[in-house]
Amino acid sequence: MAKISTRLMSVCAAAVTAVYAAGYIVTMPSAQANTSSMPDLGGTTPSQSTPSAAAKAFASHPPSAGSTNAVARHPHHARPKGGTGATGNSGAKAASASASASAKKPATTSRGTAAKMAKVKVAQYKDGVYTGVGSNPYGSLALSVAIRGGKIASVTINQYSMHYPQSVIDPQLPQEAVSMQTWRIYIVSGATASTYNFAEALYQALQKAKA
Amino acid sequence: MSRLSPSRRTPSRLAKFARTPKGTLLLVLLGLTLIAALRPADHAGLLNAAVSIVTAVVIDVGVALTCRRRAGLPDGAIITGLLVADILSHTTPLSIVAATTAVAVLSKHLLKVGRKPVFNPAALGLLVAIFVFGTGQSWWGSLALLPTWMIVIVIVAGTWIAIRVNKFPQVAAFLGTYFVLLLAMAVTHVGLPTNTPADALRVPFVNTALFLAFFMLTDPPTSPAGYGHQVVFGMLAALVGTVVFATIGGLAYLLIGLLAANAWQSISSLVTKRRTRPGPRASEPLRSRTVGP
Missing domain, CATH: 1.20.5 (Single alpha-helices involved in coiled-coils or other helix-helix interfaces)
Known part of the structure; x- marks a missing residue:
C-alpha cells in the first residue's frame, strides 16, 4: 500500500x-x-501546575504507621460498594456527608499509635469551624472541620468537583480524619488525586485552627 | 586488513526486533514508563509494570502451550501489560493489576474473528477492571502528572509510532474529530458541568487522548489497514467517546470509543469477507456443456 x-x-x-x-x-x-469557582475560604489555592502541598507533605512526612505505598497496596478500607472508579459521574452530587463524631475504634495497632501521637497535638486546635480547599489538575474540593474540645469532631465536604465520584472518598476519609485526629489520612486506592486534595484541604483548615 | 566479526556485520536479533513496529512501540512505551516513574509518587508504577508484564507473558505462553502453538517472544502480551500498567493508578493493588492484565490477554485469545482479536486487549481489560474491580485510572504513563511541557515527548514519540505502523490518517482523523466535537460542545454549551471541554482540552486529560490515539488506536490487529477505513475508524472512536464524555463523563469514555470502533472494524471485515467469498460459478457448467462432446 x-x-x-x-x-x-x-x-x-x-x-x-x-x-x-x-x-x-x-x-x-x-x-x-x-x-x-472555589469558594473564597481565606486560604491560598495552590497553583494547578505545581505539586500540591499535601503531596509534598506526604512525600516529606510519610504516615508514621507503615509506608504510604504499603498501605495503598493493602488498603484497610475497602472501596464503598457502588463506587465506579473513573467511570462514575464526577461528584455532581451536593456534598453533605459528614463524619460521625462517634469515630470507629482504630482497627490496627499502627492506627492506634498514630491516634496516640495525634492526641498529643490536639491541644493545638481552637474550638470552632474552619475551612480549607484542595486543588490539583484532577479537580478541587472544599471542606469544613469542626473542632470541639480541641479535637476534630467532624469533617464535612462542602464542595466537590473531582473527576472521581465523591462516594470513593466520602464518608471514608472524613471518618478516618476524625478517627485518627490528623490530616495524614491513608490513600484511597484509585482516588489518589481526591485523597491528596482532601488531605491538603484538611491540612489548610487545621493550620487555621492552630492556636 | 580488518575483517568485521559476524556479530558486527549482522544486526543482533534484539536490534532487528527493535526495528520492527512492535519493537519500536515496546521501546517507546518502556521509555515513557521510565520517564513517568521519575515522579516520586509514581515510583510504585514500575512495580505495577513488572507485575503486569510477567502476568501477560505467563498467560500468553500458557495459552500458546495449551493450544500447542510455538511459544515465541510474546511481544504483543508485553505491550498489553505495559499499556495496562501505564493507565492504572499506581496505587492499584498488585492483585488487581495482575487480574486486569489477565483479562486483557485472555480477551485477545478468546474474542477473535478469524485469527485477529476483536477488541484492543488493553482497552477491554481496563474497561472490565473499572466495572468489576472498581479500579481508578491515572494514565500516569501518558506523562499526565508531570510538567505540562513533557506532553511534547508524548506527541513526538506518538507521531513516530503512527508513521512507523502506517496509521497516521487514523490518528489524525481521531484527534481532529475529537477536538472538533469538543469545540462544538464548548460553543454550544453542551455537556456536564463537571466534565467540561475545557478539562478535556487541557493537561492531564488531553494526555490521555493523545496516549490512546498514538499507542492504542494504532494497534494493527484491531484496526483497519486501508486509509479510507482508518479515517472512518478514527472518526467513529472519537464520536462515540465524545458522546459518552458529554452524557456520562468519567474517564472511561476514550476506552469505550475505541472498543466501539473495534467492534465496527470486526463487523465490517466480516461483511467484506462474505461479499468477496468465491461462490460456485454459474457459468462453468454451461461452458463445459458447450465445450463438451
Missing part, C-alpha cells in the same frame, strides 16, 4: 493543531472560571 505523503501529513497535523488551538482558546474563560 502506498504511504501517505509527508506534505499531506503536515497539512493534517496543522489542521488538527488549529482545531485544538481554537478549542483551547474558546474554553479559556470556562477553564479560568473552573479554577476561580
Whole structure:
C-alpha cells in the first residue's frame, strides 16, 4: 500500500493543531472560571501546575504507621460498594456527608499509635469551624472541620468537583480524619488525586485552627 | 586488513526486533514508563509494570502451550501489560493489576474473528477492571502528572509510532474529530458541568487522548489497514467517546470509543469477507456443456 505523503501529513497535523488551538482558546474563560469557582475560604489555592502541598507533605512526612505505598497496596478500607472508579459521574452530587463524631475504634495497632501521637497535638486546635480547599489538575474540593474540645469532631465536604465520584472518598476519609485526629489520612486506592486534595484541604483548615 | 566479526556485520536479533513496529512501540512505551516513574509518587508504577508484564507473558505462553502453538517472544502480551500498567493508578493493588492484565490477554485469545482479536486487549481489560474491580485510572504513563511541557515527548514519540505502523490518517482523523466535537460542545454549551471541554482540552486529560490515539488506536490487529477505513475508524472512536464524555463523563469514555470502533472494524471485515467469498460459478457448467462432446 502506498504511504501517505509527508506534505499531506503536515497539512493534517496543522489542521488538527488549529482545531485544538481554537478549542483551547474558546474554553479559556470556562477553564479560568473552573479554577476561580472555589469558594473564597481565606486560604491560598495552590497553583494547578505545581505539586500540591499535601503531596509534598506526604512525600516529606510519610504516615508514621507503615509506608504510604504499603498501605495503598493493602488498603484497610475497602472501596464503598457502588463506587465506579473513573467511570462514575464526577461528584455532581451536593456534598453533605459528614463524619460521625462517634469515630470507629482504630482497627490496627499502627492506627492506634498514630491516634496516640495525634492526641498529643490536639491541644493545638481552637474550638470552632474552619475551612480549607484542595486543588490539583484532577479537580478541587472544599471542606469544613469542626473542632470541639480541641479535637476534630467532624469533617464535612462542602464542595466537590473531582473527576472521581465523591462516594470513593466520602464518608471514608472524613471518618478516618476524625478517627485518627490528623490530616495524614491513608490513600484511597484509585482516588489518589481526591485523597491528596482532601488531605491538603484538611491540612489548610487545621493550620487555621492552630492556636 | 580488518575483517568485521559476524556479530558486527549482522544486526543482533534484539536490534532487528527493535526495528520492527512492535519493537519500536515496546521501546517507546518502556521509555515513557521510565520517564513517568521519575515522579516520586509514581515510583510504585514500575512495580505495577513488572507485575503486569510477567502476568501477560505467563498467560500468553500458557495459552500458546495449551493450544500447542510455538511459544515465541510474546511481544504483543508485553505491550498489553505495559499499556495496562501505564493507565492504572499506581496505587492499584498488585492483585488487581495482575487480574486486569489477565483479562486483557485472555480477551485477545478468546474474542477473535478469524485469527485477529476483536477488541484492543488493553482497552477491554481496563474497561472490565473499572466495572468489576472498581479500579481508578491515572494514565500516569501518558506523562499526565508531570510538567505540562513533557506532553511534547508524548506527541513526538506518538507521531513516530503512527508513521512507523502506517496509521497516521487514523490518528489524525481521531484527534481532529475529537477536538472538533469538543469545540462544538464548548460553543454550544453542551455537556456536564463537571466534565467540561475545557478539562478535556487541557493537561492531564488531553494526555490521555493523545496516549490512546498514538499507542492504542494504532494497534494493527484491531484496526483497519486501508486509509479510507482508518479515517472512518478514527472518526467513529472519537464520536462515540465524545458522546459518552458529554452524557456520562468519567474517564472511561476514550476506552469505550475505541472498543466501539473495534467492534465496527470486526463487523465490517466480516461483511467484506462474505461479499468477496468465491461462490460456485454459474457459468462453468454451461461452458463445459458447450465445450463438451
